[in-house]
Amino acid sequence: MTKLHREDLLEQLEEKYKNIDQKTNTHLEGLVWSKPITYWDYIQTDALLNLQIQRTTLPDEMVFIMYHQVNELIFKMILWEMDQLCHTDKPEPTYFTEKLMRISRYFDMLTTSFDIMGDGMSINQYMKFRNTLTPASGFQSAQYRLIEFSSTDLINLIDHRFRANIDRNTPYSHAFEHLYWQAAGKDHATGKKSFLLLEFERKYKAEFLRHMEEYNTINIWQKFKQLPENDQKNPELIIAMRHFDHTVNITWVMGHLNAARKYIGDGDATGGSDWKKYMHPKYQRRIFFPELWSQEELDNWGEEK
Ligand code: HEM
Numbered sequence: 001m002t003k004l005h006r007e008d009l010l011e012q013l014e015e016k017y018k019n020i021d022q023k024t025n026t027h028l029e030g031l032v033w034s035k036p037i038t039y040w041d042y043i044q045t046d047a048l049l050n051l052q053i054q055r056t057t058l059p060d061e062m063v064f065i066m067y068h069q070v071n072e073l074i075f076k077m078i079l080w081e082m083d084q085l086c087h088t089d090k091p092e093p094t095y096f097t098e099k100l101m102r103i104s105r106y107f108d109m110l111t112t113s114f115d116i117m118g119d120g121m122s123i124n125q126y127m128k129f130r131n132t133l134t135p136a137s138g139f140q141s142a143q144y145r146l147i148e149f150s151s152t153d154l155i156n157l158i159d160h161r162f163r164a165n166i167d168r169n170t171p172y173s174h175a176f177e178h179l180y181w182q183a184a185g186k187d188h189a190t191g192k193k194s195f196l197l198l199e200f201e202r203k204y205k206a207e208f209l210r211h212m213e214e215y216n217t218i219n220i221w222q223k224f225k226q227l228p229e230n231d232q233k234n235p236e237l238i239i240a241m242r243h244f245d246h247t248v249n250i251t252w253v254m255g256h257l258n259a260a261r262k263y264i265g266d267g268d269a270t271g272g273s274d275w276k277k278y279m280h281p282k283y284q285r286r287i288f289f290p291e292l293w294s295q296e297e298l299d300n301w302g303e304e305k
């Protein structure tokens with residue numbers, strides 16, 4: 001890019017401020033007194049590094065808190081990319097593939113980092129500090145749910161037992177009650193919602209319903225189906241779609257389950273779910289893009305090798 005001359009810069013500033021009824025001179029004078037930016041002000045390091053507050057005296061609790069915070073930051077980066085892709089009118093297959101691979105790389109990172117978490121804390125300390133976080137659970141990560149709503153049609157997130165009675169005309173609030181993850185928050189026998197689930201809904205249900213509606217026609221699967229037929233056959237794009245589905249719904253889920261197996265063993269989860277069954281990809285069979293997998297691949301979804 002060629003360097004702009006000072007007159008051109010001034011002209012552009014005049015134009016910019018004229019458009020918002022502002023005086024250019026006032027803004028230029030403001031620049032005379034403005035503070036030069038530093039790294040720590042720009043990145044907000046002081047704020048960021050003050051968000052790690054332990055509830056116990058056990059040092060490994062810090063690992064647990066910070067690792068979750070890192071996950072939430074990466075979830076935010078994923079949603080940032082999804083928002084751009086899903087709000088692009090008629091995305092080119094190259095752009096679509098690039099965005100999807102970037103999103104997948106974030107998830108790949110979260111998956112491999114579960115290895116760090118696997119040996120990151122002493123089980124002994126975990127068994128003590130987990131009591132202070134009960135009944136909270138990663139289950140209550142709202143961003144994780146938003147990622148799912150942005151990825152696929154709602155029907156693919158509905159508990160398999162109820163899919164036959166739900167379609168695109170079902171009201172969002174009804175579909176919401178039958179999302180696969182409701183199973184983790186309900187008593188099987190009575191259907192009564194747990195405190196964990198009630199609190200989660202109290203805080204986020206309205207936002208979830210809004211997001212479900214917004215992404216009904218612009219989630220990643222819909223964006224793919226809206227591409228011209230030829231673009232839907234683009235091999236790189238298909239690889240990227242499958243990779244994303246696999247890394248979110250099998251690799252991450254298995255990394256997560258293995259961490260839970262190591263730390264909880266035969267015990268109860270802080271959120272109180274029937275976690276050994278619930279968290280296995282074979283049980284949930286959560287698949288964002290079922291049409292991109294062969295019958296055999298679908299039949300063996302989540303089989304542990
Ligand atoms: C040692 C580390 C971890 C353990 C032992 C663990 C354990 C569990 C358990 C047992 C559940 C089932 C729900 C319940 O609590 O009853 C769960 C759900 C969940 N956890 Fe974790 N977790 C760990 C780390 C993480 C991290 C780092 C994240 C990232 C934010 C996370 C996100 C989630 C999510 C999104 C769910 C709901 C999954 C679903 O509905 O399929 N967990 N976790």
